[in-house]
Amino acid sequence: MSRYAPIFWLVIFLTVPLWLKDQYFLHVLIITGIFIIAAMSLNLLLGFTGQLSLGHIAFFGIGAYASSLTSVGFDVELFGVVRVVHKPWPAVAGLIIGTALAGFCGFLIGKLSFKVRGAYFIIVTLSFAEVTRLVALNWVELTQGPMAINNVPPFTVGLPGLGYVALWNKAYYYYLVLFIAILAYILIARLVGSRIGRAMVALKENESLAVSIGIDVTRYLILGAVVSAALAGAAGSLYAHYVKIIDPDVFHFMYTVTMIIMVITGGKGTLAGPIVGGLIFGFLPVAVRSFASPEVQWMIYGVFMIIIVFVLPQGIVPAVTQWIESFRSRPPNDTGPALASLATSRKED
Amino acid sequence: MLEIRDLVCSYGKVMALKGVSLSVAKGQLVALIGANGAGKTTTLRAISGLLKPRSGQITFNGHDITQAPARKVLSLGIACCPEGRRVFPHLTVKENLEMGCYLRTNRVEITKDMDKIFEQFPRLAERRAQEAGTLSGGEQQMLAIGRALMSRPTLVLFDEPSLGLAPNLVERTFEIIKNIRDLGTTVLMVEQNALAALEMCDHAYLLESGSLALEGSGRQLLDDPHVREAYLGG
Numbered sequence: 001m002s003r004y005a006p007i008f009w010l011v012i013f014l015t016v017p018l019w020l021k022d023q024y025f026l027h028v029l030i031i032t033g034i035f036i037i038a039a040m041s042l043n044l045l046l047g048f049t050g051q052l053s054l055g056h057i058a059f060f061g062i063g064a065y066a067s068s069l070t071s072v073g074f075d076v077e078l079f080g081v082v083r084v085v086h087k088p089w090p091a092v093a094g095l096i097i098g099t100a101l102a103g104f105c106g107f108l109i110g111k112l113s114f115k116v117r118g119a120y121f122i123i124v125t126l127s128f129a130e131v132t133r134l135v136a137l138n139w140v141e142l143t144q145g146p147m148a149i150n151n152v153p154p155f156t157v158g159l160p161g162l163g164y165v166a167l168w169n170k171a172y173y174y175y176l177v178l179f180i181a182i183l184a185y186i187l188i189a190r191l192v193g194s195r196i197g198r199a200m201v202a203l204k205e206n207e208s209l210a211v212s213i214g215i216d217v218t219r220y221l222i223l224g225a226v227v228s229a230a231l232a233g234a235a236g237s238l239y240a241h242y243v244k245i246i247d248p249d250v251f252h253f254m255y256t257v258t259m260i261i262m263v264i265t266g267g268k269g270t271l272a273g274p275i276v277g278g279l280i281f282g283f284l285p286v287a288v289r290s291f292a293s294p295e296v297q298w299m300i301y302g303v304f305m306i307i308i309v310f311v312l313p314q315g316i317v318p319a320v321t322q323w324i325e326s327f328r329s330r331p332p333n334d335t336g337p338a339l340a341s342l343a344t345s346r347k348e349d
Numbered sequence: 350m351l352e353i354r355d356l357v358c359s360y361g362k363v364m365a366l367k368g369v370s371l372s373v374a375k376g377q378l379v380a381l382i383g384a385n386g387a388g389k390t391t392t393l394r395a396i397s398g399l400l401k402p403r404s405g406q407i408t409f410n411g412h413d414i415t416q417a418p419a420r421k422v423l424s425l426g427i428a429c430c431p432e433g434r435r436v437f438p439h440l441t442v443k444e445n446l447e448m449g450c451y452l453r454t455n456r457v458e459i460t461k462d463m464d465k466i467f468e469q470f471p472r473l474a475e476r477r478a479q480e481a482g483t484l485s486g487g488e489q490q491m492l493a494i495g496r497a498l499m500s501r502p503t504l505v506l507f508d509e510p511s512l513g514l515a516p517n518l519v520e521r522t523f524e525i526i527k528n529i530r531d532l533g534t535t536v537l538m539v540e541q542n543a544l545a546a547l548e549m550c551d552h553a554y555l556l557e558s559g560s561l562a563l564e565g566s567g568r569q570l571l572d573d574p575h576v577r578e579a580y581l582g583g
Binding site: 195198199201202205206208209210211212213214215216 | 397399419420423424429431435437438439440444447448449451452496500
């Protein structure tokens with residue numbers, strides 16, 4: 001069954017616009033999908049290298065702003081000396097530039113903070129997000145500050161026979177997000193399944209041992225940060241061209257927290273975790289909105305999160321996997337022998 | 350083969366090694382004994398590049414590795430089997446072994462070496478797909494040793510190989526280490542079990558609070574009155 005599970009889910013996700021006619025739910029699904037991409041990128045760092053980025057939204061926001069500015073164009077004077085004028089480019093160029101710039105920022109942050117890592121990385125990412133927010137807020141000439149960048153153009157896709165089609169339609173946009181999400185998933189799966197991924201797991205489990213067997217810890221952490229930041233940037237770009245308006249609020253700390261909650265509840269360090277967590281926390285607001293004000297909503301998330309952490313400390317995906325496995329191995333006899341062997345191994349310790 | 354001159358190491362203001370000189374000749378099994386805090390592990394950490402010495406010099410086959418990073422040291426042929434039989438608990442047995450030859454790229458040779466390890470430790474072969482954290486203490490020790498051998502070292506550093514193992518496993522572990530020496534790999538071993546270490550080694554050094562107190566063959570140290578008094582229980 002597990003071999004067919006990915007195909008099963010793929011079919012479900014691919015056919016959504018065919019059976020889900022409610023445009024509002026489709027909208028929620030698109031936003032959720034964008035945040036799932038961001039959560040997957042965070043999971044690469046948090047779940048596989050063990051480094052917590054408390055400013056992950058910065059990369060998302062950089063992707064969003066870079067992509068918007070690339071496709072809207074700008075006209076700024078740098079230091080009152082150089083005048084830089086940029087004519088609007090197609091949105092796809094924005095996606096590429098947004099992704100690349102976010103990845104580059106991930107490289108800089110990683111280079112700066114992974115010499116020391118741990119708490120320092122958390123502080124650096126946290127302050128980096130705040131700095132980017134202040135830049136977006138105050139560099140009015142470039143970013144329009146609180147007036148926001150309006151009229152961000154949609155993606156256009158060249159289709160054979162139809163010419164260029166702008167993705168105004170929600171169903172089309174859903175497929176675009178799904179496509180990028182699948183790309184991101186495959187990229188992360190390939191990465192963590194390779195020797196690079198094993199090096200990341202090794203350094204998370206025992207850093208000094210990893211160093212002693214010749215793993216260049218800093219290099220792999222930076223690589224993780226670059227890929228993670230670039231994916232977050234791509235998610236930001238998708239977001240910007242979907243909502244069509246970007247203001248400094250995209251850098252809000254709450255978004256980072258949302259991503260972390262998605263990763264932790266779904267199960268950090270698992271590939272499916274951010275998807276499960278993302279779907280839950282993407283649709284929870286819809287479920288509670290009818291009877292709770294925004295402040296109460298946040299309290300409900302908090303309570304929900306605490307319950308999950310207490311009941312399923314590993315997250316939903318690992319818990320379910322374990323449950324299924326124990327269910328499978330049970331039939332002939334109970335888990336007696338397995339427990340016994342565990343007990344003897346304890347004794348030798 | 351390995352030459353250490355006037356090695357000084359410190360953790361912050363605390364001096365761990367106050368000028369230690371020792372040498373390991375090719376093909377020998379050299380033991381480094383001493384009490385807790387004498388600087389045994391520090392010496393190994395300095396050799397393997399996990400700790401930057403304050404001063405002094407470490408040379409290996411003519412290469413100065415005093416300030417070399419761990420990767421460089423490993424690629425020159427020094428592998429390390431750290432204290433407390435450290436393995437990566439969430440990687441499988443096979444993956445743990447693969448991590449041991451992270452710097453090597455020749456798949457064919459790697460597979461050959463891994464088969465050799467599995468031949469030597471059949472228990473590991475049985476459990477190759479199992480997560481290392483589920484192994485017993487003795488099996489984890491075998492895995493840690495196997496992983497160290499996977500880099501095809503010419504010198505293996507063992508840090509307290511007998512620590513926390515059941516008596517029959519301690520004996521088995523020492524047998525394996527002797528076997529490694531007999532197959533031509535040089536061994537430098539740190540050990541608190543002074544009697545066993547001195548009985549099996551070719552040459553031994555005694556460290557006391559960061560300085561070298563005594564050196565000689567295992568036999569010489571076993572007969573030394575001071576060693577008998579302080580480390581062998583009179």
